[in-house]
Amino acid sequence: MDKTIELVNGVKDIHAMPTVIVKALNIMKKPTASMKELGDIVMFDQSLTIKFLALVNSAYYGFSQQISSISIALSLLGMVKVKNIIVAVAMKPMMSNQGDKELWRHSMQVASGCEYLANLTKIMDSDEAFISGFVHDVGKIVLHMTNDKMYSKVISLVDEGADILATERKYFDSDHVKTGSLLAKRWQLPILLANTISYHHNPSLSSIPVPCNLVCMVDKLVQTNFNPDSIDKDFCNTLGIDFEDLEDLRKAILQKADVMISELS
Numbered sequence: 001m002d003k004t005i006e007l008v009n010g011v012k013d014i015h016a017m018p019t020v021i022v023k024a025l026n027i028m029k030k031p032t033a034s035m036k037e038l039g040d041i042v043m044f045d046q047s048l049t050i051k052f053l054a055l056v057n058s059a060y061y062g063f064s065q066q067i068s069s070i071s072i073a074l075s076l077l078g079m080v081k082v083k084n085i086i087v088a089v090a091m092k093p094m095m096s097n098q099g100d101k102e103l104w105r106h107s108m109q110v111a112s113g114c115e116y117l118a119n120l121t122k123i124m125d126s127d128e129a130f131i132s133g134f135v136h137d138v139g140k141i142v143l144h145m146t147n148d149k150m151y152s153k154v155i156s157l158v159d160e161g162a163d164i165l166a167t168e169r170k171y172f173d174s175d176h177v178k179t180g181s182l183l184a185k186r187w188q189l190p191i192l193l194a195n196t197i198s199y200h201h202n203p204s205l206s207s208i209p210v211p212c213n214l215v216c217m218v219d220k221l222v223q224t225n226f227n228p229d230s231i232d233k234d235f236c237n238t239l240g241i242d243f244e245d246l247e248d249l250r251k252a253i254l255q256k257a258d259v260m261i262s263e264l265s
Helices: 004-010 019-029 035-044 046-056 070-077 079-096 102-121 126-135 140-146 148-159 164-172 176-186 191-199 209-221 233-239 243-264
Strands: none
Touching: 004 140, 004 176, 019 035, 019 079, 035 046, 035 070, 035 079, 046 070, 046 079, 046 243, 070 079, 079 102, 079 126, 079 243, 102 126, 102 140, 102 209, 102 243, 126 191, 126 209, 140 148, 140 164, 140 176, 148 164, 164 176, 176 191, 191 209, 209 233, 209 243, 233 243
């Protein structure tokens, strides 16, 4: 019997999205949204302000001059990037405190990789690619919070070569795709994000396969036990990427991601 609803209902601390994210998303929905409104969220939080300034002055964005003003930093990044960074920072405690310390780091790697490839290939908007990559594994939070020791066992088996969805179903009668999909509905996430959460392991089933394929590809590229044979060659061709260049692409993505992770940690 599928226990997805029971698992999500059983995790009290995840029923609501972090308040700062709700505020940021609500501002972005407004036709008259201003950078000042979004900036107020950042400047209200000293830690967030410091991280923004560190990031905007890092090699990740490569601006030519040192930036000491938060208002200038926000205007240089733009509203969507600011919103994406707020989401990434606000989700870190929820992702990092539930057994798997690597979940937030992995999410940041996939987000950075998706943004990088979207910029490189122009296959989709790079800001949308970033947030799609960041939220793809959000369902894992539910499984960690349900039983972190059991989920650690799942991770160990996956590291040894087991299929992640099949192993999650064996131990939890559900998987992170199903729990993530239910969270996406409850949080009323946009269709794009709901799709990448639901179909990043099976992009062909999505009504918008391109972002799901992108997340799927980068998710595999950044794995510690990366196997080039796991990458869809047809999608590589679609992106215009030579299959022989995957290892160099992987290194470039991980190096870029490490910069953002370092500044936002």
